[in-house]
Amino acid sequence: MKTPFIRPRSTEDLRACIDALASVHRSDRYPVDWPADPGRWLTPSDLLQAWVAVEGSDVVGHVGLSQLDAATLEPSLATAIGTPVGRVGSITRLFVTPQGRGHGHATHLLDVVRKEAANLGVTLMLDVSDEGHAAIALYERVGWRRVASAHADWLNTAGKRALVHYYVSPDAVQEPTQSE
Numbered sequence: 001m002k003t004p005f006i007r008p009r010s011t012e013d014l015r016a017c018i019d020a021l022a023s024v025h026r027s028d029r030y031p032v033d034w035p036a037d038p039g040r041w042l043t044p045s046d047l048l049q050a051w052v053a054v055e056g057s058d059v060v061g062h063v064g065l066s067q068l069d070a071a072t073l074e075p076s077l078a079t080a081i082g083t084p085v086g087r088v089g090s091i092t093r094l095f096v097t098p099q100g101r102g103h104g105h106a107t108h109l110l111d112v113v114r115k116e117a118a119n120l121g122v123t124l125m126l127d128v129s130d131e132g133h134a135a136i137a138l139y140e141r142v143g144w145r146r147v148a149s150a151h152a153d154w155l156n157t158a159g160k161r162a163l164v165h166y167y168v169s170p171d172a173v174q175e176p177t178q179s180e
């Protein structure tokens, strides 16, 4: 496993991140539909921080940490995760270029976000389409726990409503959901 150089994403990295995302979209249909504004897609309004994995001057990987709130996290999902709304962060926009794969870059990117989430005191979750076989294999291999599945309102590569799986981080501690 190569140890990539991972650092916080800067504004100047955005062009290279869009180029990397374009190569991922071509090879994997991730995202399923190419966004009208890829820079904005990589910078959702709830984004707390993003990181890039670089090899030389090339961006080969990307990940973001979003803060979920009551508007973006359904109560039933919060219950499944076992943590109060307001203390949940989500992995977002994780990808590694086809050329950069298989060297542990995604594993290292996930570790960086897990450390940041621990510093912030938020429980970390993620969602992944049922079609994301490599991503699912990765999450399960490094100990993420599937807590729920549901159909989303967007279409997968087959043009059907995507089945989305929700995972919590290996660091997540389940808390009682009812006060006594």
Ligand SMILES: CC(C)(COP(=O)(O)OP(=O)(O)OC[C@H]1O[C@@H](n2cnc3c(N)ncnc32)[C@H](O)[C@@H]1OP(=O)(O)O)[C@@H](O)C(=O)NCCC(=O)NCCS
Residues within 6 Å of the ligand: 024, 028, 030, 094, 095, 096, 097, 100, 101, 102, 103, 104, 105, 106, 107, 108, 127, 128, 129, 132, 133, 134, 135, 137, 138, 139, 141
């Ligand atoms: C999923 C993805 C991020 C993995 O990136 P990566 O840097 O190659 O991942 P790693 O090298 O850290 O892989 C670690 C583990 O993931 C799993 N994995 C990664 N790619 C895999 C593949 N093509 N098939 C099966 N398992 C795979 C394996 O368990 C692997 O462990 P191993 O190397 O001991 O076999 C990359 O394939 C990708 O960008 N896919 C398209 C975008 C995407 O699906 N993003 C996630 C959205 S939720």
